[in-house]
Amino acid sequence: MITHMKEKGSALVVVLFVISGLTLIGLAMLGSATLSLKAASVGADDAELFYIAEAGLERMIGDVTCSLVGQPDLDHIFDNYVMLHMTHGRSRGTDGTAGTADDSGRDYVDVQHGRGTYTIDILCYPSTVAEARDLEFVDMNIRSTATVGSQTKTVSSVIRLKLIPSRVFDNAYFMNNFGWMRGWSCGSLYMHGNLRANGDIKLYNSCVRGRGTPYYEKIVVNDLIGRIHDGGLIAGGQILGADDVQGDYADPANQHEYQDVIPMPNLSDLSIYVKSAREWNGGTDGADDTWGTPDDTGGSTLQVWDQALGRYRTYRGCIGCNLGPDATWGTADDFYGRDGVANTDDDESPFMVLDGRTQPIIIDGPVVIGSPGADGIWNTNDEWDATGLRPMTGAVIIVGRVSGQGSIYTPGNIYLPDQLVYDNPTRPHLPGNGTPPGTGYGNSVSTNYASMAEEDIEGWRQLTTATSPAGTYQVRDADMLGLFARENIIIGRFTNGAYWGSVDGWLADPDNESKEDLGQDNLPSTGDTNEGNNVWDVRTYNSSGTNQCGSGLIPAGYSDGDVIPGSGEDLDGDGRYDATIVRGSLNAQGIPSSGSSSFAFPEDINDRLDSSAGNPNTAPPIDTDGDGMIWRGSPFWTDNATNHSWGEIAPNLPQTDSVAAVLYTNHAIAGVQIRGPSGFHEYFGAFVARVEATVGSSISVFTHDPRLLGGAKDFGLYLPREKAIEVRAWKEEIVE
Secondary structure, eight states: OEEEEEEOOOOOOOSSBOOSOOOHHHHHHHHHHHHOOOOTTSOHHHHHHHHHHHHHHHHHHHHHHHHHHTOOOGGGTTHHHHHHHHHTTOBOOTTOOTTSTTOBOOSOSSEEETTEEEEEEEESOOSSHHHHHTOSEEEEEEEEEEEETTEEEEEEEEEEEEEEEOGGGGSSEEESSOEEEESOOTTSEEEESOEEESSOEEOTTOOEEEEOOOEEEEEETTEEEEEEEOOOEEESSOEESOTTOEEGGGSGGGEEOSOOOOOOOOOSOOHHHHHHHHHGGGOBOTTTTOTTSTTOBOOOEEEEEETTTTEEEEEESEETOOOTTTTOTTSGGGGOOTTOOTTSTTOOOSEEEEEEEEEEEEEEEEEEESOOOTTSOTTSGGGSOTTSOOOSTTEEEEEEEEEEEEEEEESSOEEEOSOEEESSOOBSSSOOSOSSTTOOSOSSOOSSOOOOOHHHHHHHHTOOTTSTTTTSOBSTTSOEEEEEESSOEEESOOSSOTTHHHHHHHHHOGGGOOSSOBTTTTOTTSOOTTBTSSSOOOOBOOTTOGGGTTOOOOOTTOOTTOBOTTSTTOTTSSSSOOOOOOBOOTTOOSSOTTOTTOBOOOSBOOSSBOTTSSOTTTSOBOOTTSSSOOOSSSOSOSSOOSOOBGGGTSOSSOEESEEEEEEEESSEEEEEEEEOTTSOEEEEEEEEESEEEEEEESOEEEEEOGGGGGGSGGGTOOOOEEEEEEEEEEEEEOOO
């Protein structure tokens, strides 16, 4: 029986975690919810002083929050904070101490509020932008002094500004939209982990069987601290049609409605991932202080077997992001790789073919594939062609076996034409009851429940090949791969093939709407303000500061009138309008005409073609490295022919046991997969998107990899980051 799943994306709403645009009302709620300064059992004047001081803190937190939203470049997110600090009390007077009477340049001095005033001082902050860029987080001590007549009261708060691994990866299946499960009969769909959506979960009485992954307040190394609940079905709205769910999902205690929205990280700016790739394994930019030149050291690695050469080709850090030895973008040597030599194995490619069928692909750390354009800055106009569409640069085709631990980031699409499996999978497959703890589940996918007992999860996560008896277990040192696409993830055969008409139908369904005209809640079919008004409702930068909540700060590279990425209906944070996601025509070059969120791929996949030609699909091949072979990334074929077809590597139907990877896109996961010889088709890791249009046959299993809890960096995976503000403490100060 063919089964369908389709989901919907929701707004990037903020509680303490900030990604998208915020209203002043929302900021006031944030401040009052987190600062909650109690004034019980004190006099009226004292209570009023508290109230006024609190108002000052809330205003400053609002500025900090909007400063965070207004800086789309994750590698420079603290730049605006430093500038904001310089505006609000950063200039020290002759005593050299911030926050004292001789400071100058503060905007918020004696601001009228009620019967009194407040004055803001900011303490403890990086002095320069360069210093801030070396930090993973900064603590900002904001001090608000209220004055009513001759009385004063000072209240301070410590605000931590940081990037954190996104929490969407705590789930087996997550949609930034409605979660739809339609047509699943009993025994056809199993969930080892949470099924979560930022909107409603609509089950249509499908017989989904599942056990959730527990949520914890925090995770320190391998200690799971503060179990919140056992997970299960988790919705930002309602859970509808759950009458036939089975297993732990059927327990009302595991059905969680009206939960906080989890913001989706945006991959429009890949600078922080490039930075992580280059600095992996202690990498440095060498004596010339310039990344992408020959004296660079270390960095992440990606090795792909070249059957024709009988050896691995090795790529490092960022493929397509290199300046070349002249350290200047847009010049002839930009095609040089990390070794600084033209026409060698680490040169960039228009897109990467990662073929692990003969020998496994080997990865270590985060790898970025794709180019930020000639200006070297991600998400700027030179990454698009004259019609506003993204070229094919950065697309990835991956198939076969993968070894190692690491992530692949791309500004394009990721294609999974056939099975993708780990060369050294986790043993046991999931936590279970055994001795030592966590070892009792088994080594392959099963319909049996894994144990989610805290002792078993912790025990499973620390198993290695050295755990007695040696060689029996492997978890901490087992393979782990993240596939993170800015655009879409396409599963199975792209061109024609059975069931693709169903996929197209699901993408076009009104309740699966992905067009960026979804109103304030960014959900379809809710009839809220601005939904379906044929206007792209977003905010723009302006020097008056109206859209930056008073700070008036505009990031480098942006001007008055530019769209604030991620604001309003800009769901993917690229600052460009996207129409409904569709599959392009078979002969399309790059992105089809419906917009930059859609996907296409030519019928003929040739080896290494001339990417400088007008149409790289018909241009003559070039021998890139002079070895007598034609290749593109890693070759699927070892001959010089240019007429190989997609169907040669994408079977119809693709009958596979596993897609072993953490899948993420803020657009669509779409495609066709049929169960393999084992009788199952399993997604092992996490399955996360804005919308989803997959068609398959029973029995399907979505399995959450518990190594993702806490961010997975200890397991070699650098997950997409989200911006966050944390109110850590407040106190009344005695000022002499």
